[in-house]
Amino acid sequence: MTDISTNTVSTLATAITCDVIAIEALTPSISKVILSPQQPAAYHAGQYLQLLLSAEDKRPFSIASIAQHNQLELHIGTPAGDNWSGAALAHIQQQHRAGLQVMVEVGLGVAQLRLNSQRPIILLAGGTGFSYVYAIAQALSEAKTSQPVYLYWGVRQQDALYYQPQLQHWAGQADNFHYIPVVQQPTAGWQGRTGLVHEAVLADIAALEDYDIYIAGPFAMAGVAREAFAQQGAVREHMFADAFAYI
Numbered sequence: 001m002t003d004i005s006t007n008t009v010s011t012l013a014t015a016i017t018c019d020v021i022a023i024e025a026l027t028p029s030i031s032k033v034i035l036s037p038q039q040p041a042a043y044h045a046g047q048y049l050q051l052l053l054s055a056e057d058k059r060p061f062s063i064a065s066i067a068q069h070n071q072l073e074l075h076i077g078t079p080a081g082d083n084w085s086g087a088a089l090a091h092i093q094q095q096h097r098a099g100l101q102v103m104v105e106v107g108l109g110v111a112q113l114r115l116n117s118q119r120p121i122i123l124l125a126g127g128t129g130f131s132y133v134y135a136i137a138q139a140l141s142e143a144k145t146s147q148p149v150y151l152y153w154g155v156r157q158q159d160a161l162y163y164q165p166q167l168q169h170w171a172g173q174a175d176n177f178h179y180i181p182v183v184q185q186p187t188a189g190w191q192g193r194t195g196l197v198h199e200a201v202l203a204d205i206a207a208l209e210d211y212d213i214y215i216a217g218p219f220a221m222a223g224v225a226r227e228a229f230a231q232q233g234a235v236r237e238h239m240f241a242d243a244f245a246y247i
């Protein structure tokens, strides 16, 4: 398994300078960052960028926004003891405070939305893997596609469902968009699904042959989901995740 704490993903992408527009807490341990690129930033929904802490130290983050928005939205989780993302966020905060820009490489990865496919879609997110599926869901909405979309978002505690109102709103507006939050360790009062998020998919959809499946989250989740989905009929070529390159 590749260690992303010393990330050395090689890339031919051009480095782009970005102004830091905003840093906002989504939860006590997840921050939203908005960057404004000073040069054109070309990417597809579902791709990621690398934040350059130095020429050698590049850290990948899914791009939560879509290219039409002209700004780059990131969701950075900084759980206690995780210096990989904590150092990335600290770098952005430091540059912002000093009135300096950050450098990123955009348009990376192979797990972007396949818009030419008509198959129904499962979007599987674990934790901040939501950033990736959020971009894909926005692109599908913009393209006014009609195939069913099932967005499963698994979190440990329900307060980590930081875009819940917006997703519920979408689900109420579009007949083909379905939102299924899954809480692993619910507290009293949670009335939705519980357990591991990929197990909710397995319970709901008996045959996965027909689906395109997009996956982002902890590497362990991506690996377990890929194998379990394949056993339930999913076609490996129709499952997409940049995490697969790391496991």
Ligand SMILES: Cc1cc2nc3c(=O)[nH]c(=O)nc-3n(C[C@H](O)[C@H](O)[C@H](O)COP(=O)(O)OP(=O)(O)OC[C@H]3O[C@@H](n4cnc5c(N)ncnc54)[C@H](O)[C@@H]3O)c2cc1C
Pocket: 004, 048, 060, 061, 062, 063, 074, 075, 076, 077, 078, 079, 085, 109, 125, 126, 127, 128, 129, 131, 132, 154, 155, 156, 183, 184, 195, 196, 197, 198, 216, 217, 218, 219, 220, 221, 224, 242, 243, 246
């Ligand atoms: C290309 C790339 C892009 C990345 N983009 C980002 C980014 O935008 N933001 C960011 O913060 N980090 C990013 N990372 C780093 C990494 O993917 C995240 O740290 C990770 O997704 C964070 O998960 P979490 O702690 O939020 O999920 P957790 O809170 O650990 O888990 C959420 C849910 O996932 C499921 N799950 C977790 N573990 C397992 C398991 N072992 N088996 C089955 N199910 C499980 C459960 O349903 C759980 O409730 C990226 C990494 C790469 C390589």
